[in-house]
Amino acid sequence: MKQIVLAIVCSFSFIGMSQSTDLTSQLYDTYENYKETSIGKRRIKRADIQPLIDKYSSNEKFKVTTVGKSIGGKDLSLISIGSGKTNVFLWSQMHGDEPTATQAIFDILNFFNSVDFKVEKEAILANLTVHFLPMLNPDGAELFQRRNLLGIDINRDALLLQSPESKTLKRVRDSLDADFGFNLHDQSTYYNAERTEKPATISYLAPAYNYEKDINETRGNAMKIIVFMNDILQKYAPGQVGRYNDDFEPRAFGDNIQKWGTSTILIESGGYPEDIEKQEIRKLNYTSILSAIYTIAKKSYETISIKEYEKIPENDRKLFDLKITNANYNLMGNSYTIDLGINQIEVDYPEHDSFWYSSRILDQGDLSTYYGYETLDASAYTIKQANVYPKTLNSLAEVKALNFKYLLQQGYGFVRMTTIPNNEINSPFPVHLIGPKYKIPELKLEPGINPTFLLEKDGKFEYAVINGFLVDLKTESIKVPNGMIYK
Numbered sequence: 001m002k003q004i005v006l007a008i009v010c011s012f013s014f015i016g017m018s019q020s021t022d023l024t025s026q027l028y029d030t031y032e033n034y035k036e037t038s039i040g041k042r043r044i045k046r047a048d049i050q051p052l053i054d055k056y057s058s059n060e061k062f063k064v065t066t067v068g069k070s071i072g073g074k075d076l077s078l079i080s081i082g083s084g085k086t087n088v089f090l091w092s093q094m095h096g097d098e099p100t101a102t103q104a105i106f107d108i109l110n111f112f113n114s115v116d117f118k119v120e121k122e123a124i125l126a127n128l129t130v131h132f133l134p135m136l137n138p139d140g141a142e143l144f145q146r147r148n149l150l151g152i153d154i155n156r157d158a159l160l161l162q163s164p165e166s167k168t169l170k171r172v173r174d175s176l177d178a179d180f181g182f183n184l185h186d187q188s189t190y191y192n193a194e195r196t197e198k199p200a201t202i203s204y205l206a207p208a209y210n211y212e213k214d215i216n217e218t219r220g221n222a223m224k225i226i227v228f229m230n231d232i233l234q235k236y237a238p239g240q241v242g243r244y245n246d247d248f249e250p251r252a253f254g255d256n257i258q259k260w261g262t263s264t265i266l267i268e269s270g271g272y273p274e275d276i277e278k279q280e281i282r283k284l285n286y287t288s289i290l291s292a293i294y295t296i297a298k299k300s301y302e303t304i305s306i307k308e309y310e311k312i313p314e315n316d317r318k319l320f321d322l323k324i325t326n327a328n329y330n331l332m333g334n335s336y337t338i339d340l341g342i343n344q345i346e347v348d349y350p351e352h353d354s355f356w357y358s359s360r361i362l363d364q365g366d367l368s369t370y371y372g373y374e375t376l377d378a379s380a381y382t383i384k385q386a387n388v389y390p391k392t393l394n395s396l397a398e399v400k401a402l403n404f405k406y407l408l409q410q411g412y413g414f415v416r417m418t419t420i421p422n423n424e425i426n427s428p429f430p431v432h433l434i435g436p437k438y439k440i441p442e443l444k445l446e447p448g449i450n451p452t453f454l455l456e457k458d459g460k461f462e463y464a465v466i467n468g469f470l471v472d473l474k475t476e477s478i479k480v481p482n483g484m485i486y487k
């Protein structure tokens with residue numbers, strides 16, 4: 001313990017260098033012991049967290065209260081632990097399709113329920129009472145949508161409280177008169193740290209409480225906690241932190257909760273390369289939020305300089321899933337050079353428990369101010385139309401037996417079937433499936449179309465783009481999550 005305290009004191013004397021502590025790395029390294037494995041994908045629903053809430057209801061260390069109901073009649077539960085005078089209140093998923101912090105909350109609860117980190121936990125629970133309200137918008141979560149059943153954005157309802165979920169959030173905030181509030185969201189994966197190719201894996205905001213954007217003690221303390229957390233993130237996701245614009249939004253909860261006297265920290269979980277289900281980001285939430293709770297308990301944040309807050313790069317939205325630069329493209333007999341920005345867009349299956357992709361060209365032209373999770377310099381390549389495989393097949397089993405890499409190398413990106421089974425929503429193969437009469441349109445690049453074409457060099461197809469996914473035809477195995485169906 002002594003060592004840990006010493007480490008914190010030392011690191012605070014070098015503000016702006018490293019404030020991450022030994023405790024933080026221990027939390028990061030032992031994360032798997034506390035990860036709540038029953039909720040491992042983004043599309044979680046209220047029923048998925050009920051058994052976890054039940055577990056804490058029957059555990060005397062925790063106090064579980066039903067504090068309200070959603071429009072659809074689902075419980076809103078508050079889980080509290082600790083006996084300290086300082087109240088810390090964390091709420092998540094007021095936007096139904098923003099589940100990352102809900103998962104992290106249950107990881108944090110597992111941490112508190114364990115026998116490890118005894119000294120640190122005693123310090124937290126003696127000084128703080130920590131309250132969690134996970135999944136404030138369970139009806140939205142059911143449909144994996146931002147808005148609630150009334151069709152409103154709860155984060156624009158802090159003043160009029162037109163929705164029961166908003167009333168609950170306000171009432172709980174007021175009853176706790178919390179000293180610190182963590183307003184937990186997800187943001188688009190297409191945000192980046194300004195003028196860098198780094199995704200904004202986490203973005204922060206100490207919301208303003210007036211149009212003048214004044215900084216009083218309440219907001220200043222939120223800024224200090226953000227500086228502390230940013231420092232932790234820089235260790236595990238260097239350069240991948242953004243800061244939100246602090247324009248005052250009079251209807252938003254963060255801005256108002258700050259105004260009502262709770263130091264409010266907005267955390268937005270964004271994107272991280274090859275982390276589709278955002279489980280690495282969840283781990284970063286767990287590590288940084290728990291560390292922040294500890295620093296609040298120890299009051300060690302107090303000496304942090306708020307000047308560091310302004311140095312966090314601003315959020316920007318300049319990322320594509322796939323960026324192709326300098327491709328040669330023939331149009332009406334002439335050759336042009338063009339960049340393409342492509343996003344792999346998720347579409348939910350009817351039950352909203354999983355998804356498939358229907359990708360789109362988002363933009364084209366000079367995209368030199370944009371970045372990609374994946375990029376290809378296509379200056380040596382010419383974009384070519386993907387063609388229809390000449391043989392019509394009768395069953396999915398026949399399609400499955402095809403050598404797709406060979407097909408794509410021959411320039412075939414579409415396979416015709418005599419009938420496409422009615423229950424198929426998309427093609428499970430790295431080619432599109434088309435019905436007996438479907439005529440594929442001539443390739444004309446424009447924003448909005450499904451990106452499907454070949455990249456030719458010296459008469460050979462070396463790459464394919466199928467449903468927005470880049471396929472390197474020189475590699476052994478090829479992978480596209482799904483193709484489209486055109487009947």
Ligand SMILES: [Zn+2]
Nearest residue numbers: 095098185186
């Ligand atoms: Zn949100």
